[in-house]
Amino acid sequence: MQKPDKNLNTDEVVISIHGMQSNCFKKREDILAKKINEAGIAYFAFNNRGTEIMCYTKKTDGTKTLDGGCAYEDVLDSYYDIKGAINKMIELGYSKIYLQGHSLGCTKIVYTYNRLKKEKNDILQNVKSVILLSLVDLVDLQKYDLGIDKYNKMLELAIEKEKKNEEMDLMPKDSFDHPISVKSYLRYYRDNHDINFARFSDKEYDFKELNNIDIPLFLRWGEKDLVIQNLNELSEFLKEKINNNNLDIGYIKDTDHGYTNKEEILGEEIVEFLAK
Numbered sequence: 449m450q451k452p453d454k455n456l457n458t459d460e461v462v463i464s465i466h467g468m469q470s471n472c473f474k475k476r477e478d479i480l481a482k483k484i485n486e487a488g489i490a491y492f493a494f495n496n497r498g499t500e501i502m503c504y505t506k507k508t509d510g511t512k513t514l515d516g517g518c519a520y521e522d523v524l525d526s527y528y529d530i531k532g533a534i535n536k537m538i539e540l541g542y543s544k545i546y547l548q549g550h551s552l553g554c555t556k557i558v559y560t561y562n563r564l565k566k567e568k569n570d571i572l573q574n575v576k577s578v579i580l581l582s583l584v585d586l587v588d589l590q591k592y593d594l595g596i597d598k599y600n601k602m603l604e605l606a607i608e609k610e611k612k613n614e615e616m617d618l619m620p621k622d623s624f625d626h627p628i629s630v631k632s633y634l635r636y637y638r639d640n641h642d643i644n645f646a647r648f649s650d651k652e653y654d655f656k657e658l659n660n661i662d663i664p665l666f667l668r669w670g671e672k673d674l675v676i677q678n679l680n681e682l683s684e685f686l687k688e689k690i691n692n693n694n695l696d697i698g699y700i701k702d703t704d705h706g707y708t709n710k711e712e713i714l715g716e717e718i719v720e721f722l723a724k
Contacts, residue, residue, distance in 0.1 A: 456490050459721075461538045461542040463533050465495035465526070466478045467551030469518045469626050471495050476550075476711045483715030489502050489722060491547075492642050496529035496556070497521055501526035516659070518552075518616065522635060523643060526556035527563055534571050546722060549722060551674075551705065555586070555643050560641075577664040577694075579718060582705050584674050585646040586636050592676050594623075595677040599637075648685070655689045666693035666721045668714065696721050 462484055466472055472493035514587055523549055530547070534654035547573045549557040553664040557578060564572050602623045609617055614630040624633065633669055636643075658665070667686070675682060679699040700717070705709035 456485060456488060458488050458490055459542055460488070460544040460546070460630065461490040461492055462546045462718075462722075463530070463537060463547050464555035465496060465530060465556050466493070466501050467549075467553045469581075470553075474706075476541055476707055476714075478710035480548075480718065482627070483712065483719055487719040487722065489719075490542065492533065494529075496535060497525055503596070513529045513553065518632065520616070520629050521682070523552065523556060523632075524559065524635070527560045531559040531564065531569075531571070534575065538571060538574055542702055545574045546575045546577045546579060546706050547575055550581040551584055554580040554583040558645060558657050558661070559585075559643055562660050565660055571577070575663065577666065577722065578661050579721070580668075581665060581707070581714070582673050583646050585676075586647045587640070587644055588647070588649050588676060589674055590624075592635065593625075597606045600623050601635055601722070602633070603648050606630045607638070610634060613619060617674075618721065640648070648675065648682055651685075653685075653689075659692070660662040661692065664721070664724070665690070665692045665696070666718065667695075667697040669699040669711070670705055671699055671701045672704045674705050 462480075464472065464477060464480070466474070472495050476539075481493065484491045485495050491558075505565065510688050513536065529692070534545060534547075539623050547557045547561070549555070557580065561572070561575070596600065606619065609615070609630045615629065615634075617650050619628050619630060621627075645655065647653040669679055669682075671679065673679070677685075683697050683699070687695065690697075700707060700713055707714045
């Protein structure tokens with residue numbers, strides 16, 4: 449956990465939510481924290497559910513294998529992590545909170561924001577902006593990676609295993625990038641009503657979950673991100689779909705989903721956004 453810098457005399461803090469099977473100990477987190485601290489804003493990153501449930505293990509030959517931190521995660525439970533983080537920051541005296549997510553962290557934040565808004569929770573008055581880094585269309589990407597036929601077969605397999613009370617079994621290795629349980633697979637690809645809002649290929653979708661965010665909204669991707677659309681076209685499409693007077697949307701050239709070697713530029717763009 450990266451705690452807010454106590455030496456900063458500020459009432460502003462960025463709460464950073466990591467992505468799927470990730471953690472807060474990333475080089476990117478360190479660089480963003482430094483850049484944002486230099487702008488006089490505190491930075492709080494922490495490990496939320498989806499990490500350390502299963503983690504790196506060593507084989508007998510000394511090599512490492514990655515067991516999936518997301519294998520048994522129910523992404524909807526992230527609500528309690530983020531809500532708890534907001535409450536803690538308010539308790540520490542931060543009245544201006546900026547929610548930042550990377551990859552699945554974006555999904556967690558948008559879901560939590562919408563749920564808090566539906567509940568008319570007072571803590572939302574302290575949330576002043578939302579920063580979404582590499583928001584992924586989970587369903588579209590899976591269909592693209594597997595092909596429609598294989599995607600349908602894997603979904604059918606998950607449903608059959610559910611009927612046999614085998615929800616905690618792992619899906620086949622070739623079904624997903626990481627080890628994942630039947631239960632979690634069904635959350636992403638069948639029981640996904642509350643999280644399937646990054647429908648970048650659906651020209652008719654109204655993006656109501658993103659449009660529910662009525663505070664400044666920042667969206668970025670890396671040029672080589674996990675997006676199957678042309679990013680120039682996607683940016684223009686979302687500008688038309690998202691009704692937010694303080695929308696800042698775009699991508700960073702010559703980098704990937706993790707913003708490798710462009711973390712400084714990303715940090716500068718976030719700071720510029722927060723300064724407006």
